[in-house]
Amino acid sequence: xxxxxxxxxxxxxxxxGAPGELIPLxxxxxxxxxxxxxxxxxYISEATHIPESAIYGxxxxxxxxxxxxxxxxxxxxxxxxxxxVSGSKLLIESVQDELGIEVGETTADGLFTLFTVACLFxxxxxxxxxxxxxxxxxxxxxxxxxxxxxxRRKSEAAGARPAAEATTGADR
Amino acid sequence: MKRLLVGxxxxxxxxxxxxxxxxLGELLAGHPDRGELAITGCIGMCYCEPLVEVRENGRRxxxxxxxxxxxxEIVSRHVVGGEILDDYVVYRLEEGRPAxxxxxxxxxPQERIVLRNCGxxxxxxxxxxxxxxxxxxxxxxxxxxxxxxxxxEMKASLLRGRGGAGFPTGLKWSFAAGQAxxxxxxxxxxxxxxxxxxxxxxxxxxxxxxxxxxxxVCARAIGGTHGYVYCRAEYPLALKRLEIALAAARExxxxxxxxxGSDFSFDVKIxxxxxxxxxxxxxxxxxxxxxxxxxxxIRPPFPAEKGLWRKPTNNNNVETYANVPWILTRGAAAYRxxxxxxxxxxxxxxxxxxxRRGGLAEVPMGMTIHDLVHLxxxxxxxxxxxxxxxxxxxxxxCIPSGISDTPVDFEHIPPxxxxxxxxxxxxxxxxxxxxxxARFFLEFTQNESCGKCTFCRIGTLRMLEALExxxxxxxxxxxxxxxxxxxxxxxxxxxxxxGQTAPNPVQTTLRYYRQEYEAHIAxxxxxxxxxxxxxxxxxxxxxCTGCTLCAKNCPVQAxxxxxxxxxxxxxxICVKCSRCIASCSFGAVYKN
Numbered sequence: 001x002x003x004x005x006x007x008x009x010x011x012x013x014x015x016x017g018a019p020g021e022l023i024p025l026x027x028x029x030x031x032x033x034x035x036x037x038x039x040x041x042x043y044i045s046e047a048t049h050i051p052e053s054a055i056y057g058x059x060x061x062x063x064x065x066x067x068x069x070x071x072x073x074x075x076x077x078x079x080x081x082x083x084x085v086s087g088s089k090l091l092i093e094s095v096q097d098e099l100g101i102e103v104g105e106t107t108a109d110g111l112f113t114l115f116t117v118a119c120l121f122x123x124x125x126x127x128x129x130x131x132x133x134x135x136x137x138x139x140x141x142x143x144x145x146x147x148x149x150x151x152r153r154k155s156e157a158a159g160a161r162p163a164a165e166a167t168t169g170a171d172r
Numbered sequence: 173m174k175r176l177l178v179g180x181x182x183x184x185x186x187x188x189x190x191x192x193x194x195x196l197g198e199l200l201a202g203h204p205d206r207g208e209l210a211i212t213g214c215i216g217m218c219y220c221e222p223l224v225e226v227r228e229n230g231r232r233x234x235x236x237x238x239x240x241x242x243x244x245e246i247v248s249r250h251v252v253g254g255e256i257l258d259d260y261v262v263y264r265l266e267e268g269r270p271a272x273x274x275x276x277x278x279x280x281p282q283e284r285i286v287l288r289n290c291g292x293x294x295x296x297x298x299x300x301x302x303x304x305x306x307x308x309x310x311x312x313x314x315x316x317x318x319x320x321x322x323x324x325e326m327k328a329s330l331l332r333g334r335g336g337a338g339f340p341t342g343l344k345w346s347f348a349a350g351q352a353x354x355x356x357x358x359x360x361x362x363x364x365x366x367x368x369x370x371x372x373x374x375x376x377x378x379x380x381x382x383x384x385x386x387x388x389v390c391a392r393a394i395g396g397t398h399g400y401v402y403c404r405a406e407y408p409l410a411l412k413r414l415e416i417a418l419a420a421a422r423e424x425x426x427x428x429x430x431x432x433g434s435d436f437s438f439d440v441k442i443x444x445x446x447x448x449x450x451x452x453x454x455x456x457x458x459x460x461x462x463x464x465x466x467x468x469x470i471r472p473p474f475p476a477e478k479g480l481w482r483k484p485t486n487n488n489n490v491e492t493y494a495n496v497p498w499i500l501t502r503g504a505a506a507y508r509x510x511x512x513x514x515x516x517x518x519x520x521x522x523x524x525x526x527x528r529r530g531g532l533a534e535v536p537m538g539m540t541i542h543d544l545v546h547l548x549x550x551x552x553x554x555x556x557x558x559x560x561x562x563x564x565x566x567x568x569x570c571i572p573s574g575i576s577d578t579p580v581d582f583e584h585i586p587p588x589x590x591x592x593x594x595x596x597x598x599x600x601x602x603x604x605x606x607x608x609x610a611r612f613f614l615e616f617t618q619n620e621s622c623g624k625c626t627f628c629r630i631g632t633l634r635m636l637e638a639l640e641x642x643x644x645x646x647x648x649x650x651x652x653x654x655x656x657x658x659x660x661x662x663x664x665x666x667x668x669x670x671g672q673t674a675p676n677p678v679q680t681t682l683r684y685y686r687q688e689y690e691a692h693i694a695x696x697x698x699x700x701x702x703x704x705x706x707x708x709x710x711x712x713x714x715x716c717t718g719c720t721l722c723a724k725n726c727p728v729q730a731x732x733x734x735x736x737x738x739x740x741x742x743x744x745i746c747v748k749c750s751r752c753i754a755s756c757s758f759g760a761v762y763k764n
Contacts, residue, residue: 020462022464023444058463062447080367081525081598081613082368082525085603086526090753091754093754118365118620119365119368119369120406121364122186123370123525124219124523124524124530
């Protein structure tokens, strides 16, 4: 859980015109929404008086920022040098096949989003991928499929629960 | 009293250290006599993580590849029974005995200055850092030395910037010190971006106070008032440990107003990088801290004069700062006993790729590439042939095994066409196609070019296109001419280090492996049998079990065969998409 003082709303409210706050604001917006929605750009622009176009320019410059919502599990396959020479290209193809999406896309059921990253910096475990916060190393095309199916099964098994929660949410 | 330390760097955690730590916690809970459980950073032996060390009376026994089950065995037999489980020991160190253990060769040639505390102390405990001599350098800098004397000491040490360029640190500090300004910044560049390089992450995760202390000493020397650590957001653990270290240092009076009762005040903030390789370039890094697109600025004015927020700024990398406390407490002369005359001290390397022991090693400058790969790295995986090392990431180059007697220092590496770089060393074996390696790095720099300079923005794209043509078997001799010409032009017409070094991977591979380029172009052949367009796919009759998976995954039905019988690829139909290789669990599909 993020601290209250790190929250997007708090940061916006506290903003006092100090320069250099745009990137931290965008980072907290992404933390809050999971991506940076149009309305977050509008809020930030109003608070900082930085034009929306300039904010958009900063967002698209940095690879961390997303303008689209992401799937439940973000799959990041390392395409760093060590992974590349250990066969990451084949892994990327296996994952694309398994999930039926290209790099940068999200599956129709909203379960997986696939990215490649420049390096996950656990080169001694190459080839590596991260699913959410979990790191999986020394992968093969077969083990990658097994791991992804594991996540899918876990989500399906827990499938009944989110729906129940959603109902409670609506009641409140 | 025994102490059990679990290596909890990113490498350890990725390999499952959390589960081992939790299991040990359960086993030790309620038995205070058994020992105390602690965490530590990366020891460097990333290839045999998770690591658990049992320390008692100065004796260190490190166990490798520890699973929760093996952790139980370690507790019952070693911690309780007092028996050392020699089969699992990777490293053992005790007074009066030579180091032993299965992987002792990895540690033997190393000299640990930067990594002096990594894997030894708990990085989340300031008390342990102090007990290891931490913040003594700061006391000395505050109460025994003048700022000018600190700079003289740094100059005398001949420490050169470890971010890659190798600029003398003392000289750099003197530039910022010479500026008159009531505000000066001390910046630590922790935006480690070279794929295959993870030295800075390990130092921040394993010994964050060493970096902070180096920054505070620098601030004292140059009259710095504010500090920034610009760290990648992709390093959550390093960020967390930095936060803990900052809070502890403030509480103990090492940071803030009137540090340790002196008249010197200085504080440090963390800025999270948002993911842009070019921000490793200092002027782009400043732009990013200021909240803008991280695009480099024209120099001069140099950062020492007008840097962050147009104020005098000193910027060094993580490893450089981590050297500072050691140099100040032990003296420049002691530092110069390590390494070579013109490149004293040590360098941390991240060994990765096709090397048997991948991890973090700190060696004296001047060690040969051969010794790094073979003595420390343990040679090449799967008994294959050593082809080259790639040093310096996308800005660096490939050094062939034929000249692996080259000493690694700032004098001998640049003439090879590679650069020292920040310390990434990716080892390549005979299955690596050098044209493809060059393409890989150009794709990276092309993608990361900020777009400000035309030659970097468009020139790298034209180079990438030529390399793609060659690896697809569609290259022409004119492509090599074009690559060579563009390489020179991009270097000359780019503002910052990214563009000035982007052609290095192409230039070095052309210099040492021109025949591979020519084979791709003239004979439509990939000598390493890597480039798909230039090889055919076959199924090994010995390995194929007839599981039918490859046939099911083939998009063009080029594979035929009965279940449980050998499958065959029809070369006239195959489109070389590699899906059969990806689908085979038995490694039966190969390229030739």
